[in-house]
Amino acid sequence: MATLADVARHAGVSTATASRIINGSPKPVTEELRARVLAAVAELRYVPNAHAQMLARSNRNAVGVIVHDVSDPYFAEITRGLQRVATANGRLVIICNSFRDPGREMEYIDLLHAHQVAAIVIAGSGYLDSTAASELDDRMRAFEATGGRIAVIGRHQHPGDAVLPDNEEGGYLAGRHLFELGHRAIAAIAGPPSLTTTVDRLAGLHRAATEQGATIHVTHSDFTRDGGEAITAKLLAEDPSVTAIAALNDSMAVGALAAMRAAGRRLSVIGFDDMPIARDVTPALTSVRLPLTELGERAMTLALDPAADGTPRTEHVPAELILRESTWSP
Amino acid sequence: MATLADVARHAGVSTATASRIINGSPKPVTEELRARVLAAVAELRYVPNAHAQMLARSNRNAVGVIVHDVSDPYFAEITRGLQRVATANGRLVIICNSFRDPGREMEYIDLLHAHQVAAIVIAGSGYLDSTAASELDDRMRAFEATGGRIAVIGRHQHPGDAVLPDNEEGGYLAGRHLFELGHRAIAAIAGPPSLTTTVDRLAGLHRAATEQGATIHVTHSDFTRDGGEAITAKLLAEDPSVTAIAALNDSMAVGALAAMRAAGRRLSVIGFDDMPIARDVTPALTSVRLPLTELGERAMTLALDPAADGTPRTEHVPAELILRESTWSP
DNA sequence: CGGTCTCAGGAAAGCGCTTACCTCAGGACT
DNA sequence: AGTCCTGAGGTAAGCGCTTTCCTGAGACCG
CATH class of the missing domain: 1.10.260.40 (lambda repressor-like DNA-binding domains)
Incomplete structure (x- = not known):
């Protein structure tokens, strides 16, 4: 050498x-x-x-990114935005998959810390479990204490720069749409209850229901297509009165569609995230869009521009309802 | 600090x-x-x-991965396999998106070289353009000269460890299936002609055609869904006699389905790669499966185990036809 | 009781690079 | 002619860590 x-x-x-x-x-x-x-x-x-x-x-050039899983389309999209901004600023990006394991996230924070990255962006780790969250918080503080910067995507224990997708509003949009269509028996397929994403989207759904003096039946799954398919199959068998399904992400909505096809039923289905696949399934999926790439871009921008003063900055990005063919009046 | x-x-x-x-x-x-x-x-x-x-x-611990784009489902799947093996071996993985730009690939090789990675795995860069390829080859040799190891996925200029998906055989499988169904007027939607993936899959298709004394009409697109949709729309308008479309990847096949829906036509369509989306479109896509995760795992294994002797090792992974509902007799 | 081992711990030489500081000419000035 | 710059290049001190080699003090032996 x-x-x-x-x-x-x-x-x-x-x-x-x-x-x-x-x-x-x-x-x-x-x-x-x-x-x-x-x-x-x-x-x-x-x-x-x-x-x-x-x-x-002794200058810090790289930046670290911790996401659930880059292979997951949701995070792939976010990562794309992160990379775009980082590369435009001449930074090397180190990507870490946490698989939503708080332990692994802590390891990665230390690893990135050790590699002297200038900043870390964390997406998809809004835990409600306070033990895990506070240990994580600890690690983050240690990193920040050495001059490192952290930006998070999504609601998070850690106080600091954050870009927040408006999940609550998105949930509300989805719920209102279904109620306006005339649905009354609505089932929600949520993600793991420990994630703030789940909690927030669900909260919006409940707000819409409350407005109507109605309630929503909630079941929890795991944000995967197969999880959505399995739970929908169960739902269809157990409760024939349901006329609409609100899936808290598109993957599960696609699974729901598959289960319905298999059962020969046709309920309204609304998804969440508006992933590329939404327009290619049949019926094309009505979904709540979150500008994922933008989410990533803004988070990285936050992470790279040091805050003017030390105040945590928070940016909200709005959700938007995308109407397609999977929802109709009962 | x-x-x-x-x-x-x-x-x-x-x-x-x-x-x-x-x-x-x-x-x-x-x-x-x-x-x-x-x-x-x-x-x-x-x-x-x-x-x-x-x-x-002065020991090398990290490994580098250069792929077209991790956000692309095809490469996401491969990357998943690469990561699994690397992490299991306690390696830090640095992922780089080349966007199929040979210049960028060379930059990344140097960058990874500079970062003292133990090995580099390159996927999706089988260029035919010999200038680009030989310059790349040069960079790789420089890296190897310092004791670094390189493994490539897909046919490649660089002689060395490689895992090769059997694209030619896959193309043949797709072609034979269509001919056996009785199709005679088959259009192929290929990827960029400069990629060996395109060339190999096409070769298999042609072999099947030759066996039948038939020919296949080839058009080139860009491996994206929208590219596939656009070119199919054009095809449908220009040549009404075509009864089957062989898309050289699933993304373009999905685009073809969309174009056909828009035009109110129903040709047989076969895809390639058997990505998750294949079973969720309507009609569910018949496709040629390549075990992508395994491809990644084997490449990383090759890259981490130093060759017994200095001989380049080559592993082939077979393609498999997955029958679904998008192909039928004309 | 002097000599040899063993063992816990420290001193210091790098690893490959950057950069503040120094040297040495050759002009320009007074 | 003597002083001072100014440019062109070299010297060497780190950056934060690992690791080889060395030291000093007991433990053990004959």
Whole structure:
């Protein structure tokens, strides 16, 4: 492995000069030396050791991202936004999948901390369990204490910069739409009850129901397509009076559609997130859209621009109802 | 930012001792010192500087992954496999999106090289353009010359460890299926002609056609859903005699379905990759499955186990036809 | 009771790079 | 002619950690 010293020796200059030439420092250097050094670099296929550079410069260049799972379309979309902004700012992005495990999240915070990232963005870890949340909070504080910056996506224990999708409002939009259509027997398929995303969307749904003096039957699943399919099958068998299903994300809504097809039933279904698949299933899915890419972009922007004063900044992004063909009057 | 020296001072020991205790080195240490050091670590919230560790240990711990785009379901699936194996081996994974830009790929190889990764896995960059390919090859050699390991997924210029999905066979399977159904006027919607994936799948299709003494009409698109929709719309308008469409990936097949729905036509459609969405569109998509997660797992395994001798290892993974409802006799 | 082992712990030499500071010519000025 | 810049380059001190080698003190032996 060629080092700077090798290059310098090869070109017959000091490491200082070689370093300056390679990094294009403002210090003036004669053309001849520059050429010699550059030739040596090419010949030796020299690639600077990033770790040594980080250590010597002690500037933080990378940023970390902790999400549930990049393969999940929801987070893939968010990640896309995060990457766009980070790359535009010349940052290296380190992505970590937490699989919603608070323990793993803490490990990753430490790992990113150890790697001297300038900032960490965390998405999809709004835990309600206060033990896990406060330990996490602890780790985050330790990171921030060293000058690191943290931005979170979604409601979160940790006080600090955050971009908040308006999940409550989205839930309300979905509920109101169903009630306006004339549905009265509505079943909600929620995600894990420990996630704030679930809680907030559900709260909106309940607000809409209360407005109508109605109630909504809630069952919990796991935000996956198969989970949605299984629970819908059960629901259809157990409660034939339900006329509409509000799934708290599109994956489960797609599963619900599959279960209905299998059972030969046709209830109204509304999804959440408006993922690309929504327009390609039959019937095309009515859904509550959250601008996921934008969510990511704004979170990364927050994370990279140091706060003017120390005040935590909070940005809200609105939800929007996208009407398609999966909802109708009973 | 607390350093090892801070911890050592705080505990009243030398940095050597502190380091040994923190890293659990085999050197024996009295319980009392161990307790003091660990207490100091907790109190100062010490997190070791990973860059300094890398530099001092000069062992390579991370691995790099270069893919087209993690948000793309195809690569998301592959990445999942890569991560599983890497994490199981205690490696940090650095993911880079190349967006199929050879220039960016080279940058990323250098970047990963600079970060001293132990290995790089590259997926989805089988370029035919020989200039780009040979420059890439150059970069890879430079990396390998320093002891780094490279594994590629898919056919590739670079001679070395590779796992190859059997795209040609998959194309053949798709073609034969359509011909067996009795189709004669078949249109293929291919991806960019510069990718080996496109070329290989197409070759299989042609082999099936030749067997039948038939030919296939080929048009090129870009592997995206919208690209598939647009080109299918055009196709339907221009050539009413076509009875079957072979899309070279599922995204384009889904687009084709949408275009057909819009035009009120019902041709047979076969996709490729058997992505999760395939079973949820209507009609459910017949597709050629490639075990993507396994592809990733095997590539990472190859990358992490140094070759027994220096011989490049090649693993083939077979394609499989998944019958659903989008294909029928004309 | 002097000599040899063992063991706990420390001193210090790097790992590969950046950069503040220093040196040494050769002009420009007075 | 002597002083002072100014440019071009080198010297060396770290950055935070690991690890080799060394030291000093008991334990043990004959």
